[in-house]
Amino acid sequence: MRSTNKKFISALACASAMTALAIVDPMGVTKTHQVAQAATDTVPAKSTGVDISSWQGTNLDQQAKSGAQFAVVKVSEGTNYQNPNAQGQIQSAEQNNMMTMGYHYTHFGSNSNQAVQEGNYAVNSAQQAGLPQGSYLATDWEQDANNNTNGSVAANTNAITSFMDTVHDGGYNPMLYSSEWLLKNKVDTNKISEKYPNALWVAKYKTNGREDNPDYNYFPSMDNVAIWQYTQNWRGQNVDGNVNVVPLSNKTTADNNDTSTNAANTNNSNANNGQSSSQAPANPIINNSNATAKPNNNNSTQPAQPTETKPAEKPSTTTNVNSDWTKQNGVFVTGGAINLRTGASTDSKVITQLPANSEVKYDAYRTIGQYTWLRQPRANNEYGYLVGRDNGQAWGTFKEGSATTAKPAETKPANKPAQPVNKPSTNTNANSDWTKQNGVFVTGGAINLRTGASTDSKVIAMLPT
Template identity: 45%
Template sequence: MTTTKKIIMKLACATALGTAGVALTQVNRPQITVNAATTSVAARALGVDVASYQSADLSSHAQAGSQFAIVKVSEGTTYRNPKASSQISTAISNNMMPMAYHFATFSSNSSAAVDEANYAIKAAQTFGLPKDSYIACDYETGQGNNIYGGKTPTANAIIAFMDQIKAAGYKPLLYASSSVLRNNIDTNSVIVKYPNSLWVASYAISGRIDNPNFNYFPSMEGVSIWQFTDNWRGLNVDGNVAVLPLSIDGNTTSNDGAISQAPSSTPSKPATSSKQTNNEPTNNEPATSGYVMKKSYVYNKKGERISGSYASYTNINYYGGATKLDNGKTALKVGEDRYIMASNVLGNSRVLKHNAYVYKNNGYSRANWRVLRKGTPIKTYGSRSHINGKSYYCIGKNMYVKCGNF
């Protein structure tokens, strides 16, 4: 996927802490024997997507546990990935199921979408992608692609692309962020024609994630693949999980089946301090799982502080959406007449006014190598933190940005 997408999505979607598998530093891993067939993978199989800025040889990705590889083959009608042939062949030789994607620049123009689909098909054939493989339309901002052409015209153009892919003997997919799928595309019309055709991108936290946590799955119909990180297992490559079984030989579930949902995952009960009592509502309100990113005290509906607190990075259940307490503060309901500040879980949207580094909670060490670019939207959690005489906003687990950059 594009650099623009990587910068924006990983920050805009950094709404919560991932699983215990999340780490921000490299660790040594044992060699893994991958048992996937090159023509099919089971649900919950892990995979990567790669472009020209990844290695031409995907052996290390297979050794890390990748069972499928989605290779960029083309963009617009003038660009082909020079590494695609090697990436597809090394995926196959390492027993990974190969797929492909094309970066769309047709905006909401259906005629241009057909031209780009034909270009993608020829590229995929040239690079040795097996017949009946998946070819995704990567639809996002970048390279002149305008995602604001209207939800219906955009969906019509995407369907025109997918129709051409299917007519050529391949299985069409649509890749986009959960935000674009919800706000910029009539996604329902896409999945009515092509059930289970969505490859959705949504990250629980900015930084390395080793394994998907389905508590953070962006629930929507029609999803076959979830891209859950842009730094899988420290390899600086997008990480994906198959939500359904996938096959390029027609023997297992494909995007011609019934509309899908993510595999069920039972959220863990809230972990609380010794003072906290988990008084769940008695009116059968549905619970949403989330992470407290900063220590949160408990308040009643009047806005008065009462007993109990949640430690930083605690997994909780909350009920309903954000609500106003009597004192005007925005809060989340965590029990009968028990609330915590919503900003500690949902965060506040801010835009960087200056380029910024990300620091650990000591204020000195860099949390990662990234430079966050001016103009990037980012979620911050809770109020300001004062570290060594300077003010920071928390943007994730042990990740802080100086307040002066906003």
């Protein structure tokens, strides 16, 4: 693809073939690796697939038997984390005749220089894990403590393109993953699609519960969508479910100049101009109430970096606050998009992405490392968790009487929302970590609402400013 608009089309060799690759890692050291070719290198449109991270095991037999035809494996995050299960997961996918792809959980935000560094790291990690050359390697770009999406649309787009260019130059087929809301509001997808057509992997859910099959009435109304992530609980297996709306093919990038077999652009207008029934409907119903961040894949928000605190156990789902949480009823208004997760950890699965200015009622808070987590009561005695503070800096606004919580050390994050306008009310029933307090917090920017008080917890929604 690139500026010459080349399109990748040829398939890889059979699974048993091995290709010697010269790899230049981010440190400039040239290495040679043997990379296995994919067992299956094409899937037709409307095939089902799953995306997985280190929180899933290395045996994908269950997913394959349930009908998954492709697997997108997390290979890396930032510049110092590699999924320890990636190689085994790729091998299991190939053994189950599933097409393999990869993704990298990004930290670069709108920084193009860092995007290039992460692109090199992702390519090196993918090669080390055995991801076949020519496979799709996506950037997972979403709002999180380590990835600030509040830069300008131009800066965000340039950084994402820099990552995708680096991935392309490394011999992989670039793709961009994010929520429908972020892609429509924070990224110039037209500019990206001019260079890399049909390279969008979009998350949008009909429901946060179990979904076995996609309901195309909720298909994201966007052009150039290649894959739609339509559920975080596919067939009750607590794994993200995806469907490709155009045919996909792993292929090498060096000798593919033919554009004739490339999948048709998924423009909505194409549906009324002979677009095949295998592609997404022309005018899907839009449900803006369920904005989703990358349901950080089965906790694919991925384990924290080796230097970070490992995700804590999910807090009790009963009405009794345990020794780690401080009871407090309050309202937090997000200052920007924030992930709502199933646990207080950035490794917890994303429930949804809360847009800016979302009001979140919480009943307890807890500080874990640099993050102060807010706990949102949900149906069936379950909870959602989102970050309210990062190193003491509020990611939104607490309404009067809500928690401000003790502020950890300084270190102010870039472009974070302003401090809460009100002091906390008198605490009641406080324990060692969480202080009971009712209040309302108004977000000063996009903030993720999570299922736990940790950036490793799943994102429930991104709250807008």
